[in-house]
Amino acid sequence: MGSPTKRNGPLAGVRVIDLTTMVMGPYCTQIIADMGADVIKIEPPDGDGTRYISIGPSPTMGGVFANVNRGKRSVVLDLQTDTGREALRRLIEGADVFIHTMRAKAIAKLGFAYADVAAIKPDIVYTNAYGYSRRGPDRDLPAYDDTIQAECGLTAVQQMLTGEASYVGSIIADKVAGLTALYATVMALFHRERTGEGQEVEVGMFETMASFMLVEHANGAMFSPPLSKAHYPRAVARNRRPYRTKDGHISALIYNDKMWAKFVDAVKPSWAGPELATLQQRARQIDRVYGLLAETFLERTTAEWLELLRSLGIPAAPLRTPDELFDNAHLNAVGFFETVDSEYGPVRFPGVPTWFSRTPGRVAGPAPELGIHTRQILDEAGMGMGAAAAAR
Incomplete structure (x- = not known):
C-alpha cells in the first residue's frame, strides 16, 4: 500500500x-x-x-x-x-x-x-x-x-x-x-x-x-434573582410546528417586523390587528400567533405559499426526507x-x-x-x- x-x-x-x-x-x-x-x-x-x-x-x-x-x-x-x-x-x-x-x-x-x-x-x-x-x-x-x-x-x-x-x-x-x-x-x-x-x-x-441547551433556554434563569424558569417560550410553543397547507406541509418563520408587515399586507388575514404589529407583542403571545398562522396556511397549497413567501423574502421551505437530500438541486x-x-x-x-x-x-x-x-x-x-x- x-x-x-x-x-x-x-x-x-x-x-x-x-x-x-x-x-x-x-x-x-x-x-x-x-x-x-x-x-x-x-x-x-x-x-x-x-x-x-x-x-x-x-x-x-x-x-x-x-x-x-x-x-x-x-x-x-x-x-x-x-x-x-x-x-x-x-x-x-x-x-x-x-x-x-x-x-x-x-x-x-x-x-x-x-x-x-x-x-x-x-x-x-x-x-x-x-x-x-x-x-x-x-x-x-x-x-x-x-x-x-x-x-x-x-x-x-x-x-x-x-x-x-x-x-x-x-x-x-x-x-x-x-x-x-x-x-x-x-x-x-x-x-x-x-x-x-x-x-x-x-x-x-x-x-x-x-x-x-442553555444558549436560549437559560433565558431569565441566568439572573439573580431568577426572572423566569429556564426555557425559551418560542422554542417550546405547542403550536410551533410545520404548517399544514391544502396539500401538505410547509415550514415558515415570519419573524421580524419587516417580514410581518409584508405578510399581513400580502395575505390580509382578518386576525392581524395592531396588537400583533411588533416583535415584542408577538413574542408575548407567540403560541397564539402560531395558532392563527396555522389556520391561515390551510387556505393555499404548499407551492402557492412557497412562491409567495419567497417573493416577500420570508424564510420558507418544503419538508424533505433524508432520502430527498441525495437529489437536492442546491446540494448537487x-x-x-x-x-x-x-x-x-x-x-x-x-x-x-x-x-x-x-x-x-x-x-x-x-x-x-x-x-x-x-x-x-x-x-x-x-x-x-x-x-x-x-x-x-
Whole structure:
C-alpha cells in the first residue's frame, strides 16, 4: 500500500492517533481527516462496535461506521498486551494529536493518561472526550446519546413542545460533542503552532450539551434573582410546528417586523390587528400567533405559499426526507456529495460542508477494513512485520 497518500487541506501534515469509538469521537476525527490530516484509527481485535450496528455492504462495514471513519487508516492493537501497548507508544512518537473516548480510569489503567503520553511526546495535543468531565462526581458513569439527551434537559424541552418526553430524531448529543471536541483540538493545535506547547484538552458530552441547551433556554434563569424558569417560550410553543397547507406541509418563520408587515399586507388575514404589529407583542403571545398562522396556511397549497413567501423574502421551505437530500438541486449544484471508490463499489458520501479558498478539504477516502493498515503503519514506525503480527 505504500506511504499515506499526500493530502491537501488546512490540517495537511497533522498526524492523529485516534482511540475513539461509536460516533462522538469518530465524527470529530472524520472531519479532521477530511481536512487533510493522517488519522490512524486504533481498534481492538474485534473492531469499533459501530462497524456492526447499521446497514452496509459487509458485516464489518455498517453505514454509520463507513461515514464517520472515512479516510482513516485502521490499525489493530490489543492494548491488553505488552506488545500492543508498546506498539502504540511507538506510534505516539510521531503524532501531533492523541484523542480517546475512554473513561478516565480505563485509559489510565492502560498507561495512556495524559502524563504517560506527554512523557513520550511532550508537545502532544491530548484530547479526552468523555461522557462527563472527570472533575465532577459523575465522572465514572457511562454515557450514550439517549442518556445525555435526557440529562441535559432536551427530553424535557421536547415534552414542553409536544406534551410527551421524547428524544429528537438524531443522535444530536454525540454530534454536538464531536464538533466541540473538534474545535477544542484545533484550538490547542493553534496554540502549539504559536508557542510549541502541547496540552491536555477535556470535552464532556454532558457539559457540552448543557451549554448547547442553555444558549436560549437559560433565558431569565441566568439572573439573580431568577426572572423566569429556564426555557425559551418560542422554542417550546405547542403550536410551533410545520404548517399544514391544502396539500401538505410547509415550514415558515415570519419573524421580524419587516417580514410581518409584508405578510399581513400580502395575505390580509382578518386576525392581524395592531396588537400583533411588533416583535415584542408577538413574542408575548407567540403560541397564539402560531395558532392563527396555522389556520391561515390551510387556505393555499404548499407551492402557492412557497412562491409567495419567497417573493416577500420570508424564510420558507418544503419538508424533505433524508432520502430527498441525495437529489437536492442546491446540494448537487454546490458539489456537496462526493463519490469515492471502495472495494464494495462507489460510495456517495455527504461531503465537506465548509469551503476554503486556499486549502479546501474533501472526503479523505473510504472507511478502512478492520486492521488493514496495521502492517503498513507499524513498518512506517520502524517496528516491522513481526511487531505487526504480534500487536494483533
